[in-house]
Amino acid sequence: MTITLLIAGCATQGAASKPAPTTAPPSTGPSPSAATAPPAPAATSAFCLDLTTFQIGVLVWRNDVLEEVKQGSPDLKGLQQRAVMIEYIGEKMQESAPADIAKQLRAVRKAIAASAKALKPGRNVRDVIEPLYNKRITPAFDAVDAYQGCPRNS
Template identity: 40%
Template sequence: MTTPRTRSRTRSLAQVSVVAALMVTGCSDPSAPSASASPTSPAAKAPAPTAPAAPTPSRASSAFCADLPTFQLAMLSYQADVGKVLQNQPLDFAEPRRKAALIAGYGKRMRGSAPPDIARHFTTVLDAVAASARAVKPGGSGRAVVEPVYGKRNRAAFDAVQKYECR
């Protein structure tokens, strides 16, 4: 059983993980001058005023790409929990369900803007996590928990989503 303090610590660790993932993937403005630029360097000077460019939506700025690192991290964490069943370790039912709900929430927001080259795999992953999470219950089948996530049928989709990078 988790205490409020444990939940708070877990939530804080999750938030730190998300921030770290975003920092690693480089969610900074590439046009911003670097901190090491000297005041006299061209990078530190204010840019000349120009007419504002019309915003053009790019694949990298879509909701899918904005949430992808967090989704990938949550997916890995869920897979690790499910992997405990393969190693005959006890499975805490609440935690995988919580992670599956997080994955479903992100997936719902991301699905509409998924690039065509990954959309089918993304949907397969969402469906597999949902099927696996439904089987996470006392007296449930270990195979029903593991098969959607680690089975041959969905393996390519999980690999594709995990390795996908927005450009």
């Protein structure tokens, strides 16, 4: 506690020793960069707490879908169950997703849902793979996979 008081006292003393500005800057509102910068998500938000789990889940699930399809007799029920778990995590994350990644997160969730819905006996393999691997969706998967906008806990 003493250390905290000493640090606070030094910070206050240091601030008091600086000369006061002679003129106040004009008040024109928030700067343009501050207005366009999305707020950083809280480290304790569902988005940040589950981001790594979601990223790994999506990566593994996409790979599992390819592997199961290559084998010729995919475990449809197992893949669907994993898709439901990923979707559950993604749904909770969506509520607190920062604006700079929310659209991509939503697109990834929709792609997984569309692919999982196509996991039915007798269904065309392309119906399962296409939502996950196409020119339109790949940037969203890449953005979610590379996203690191959450504060790190020390």
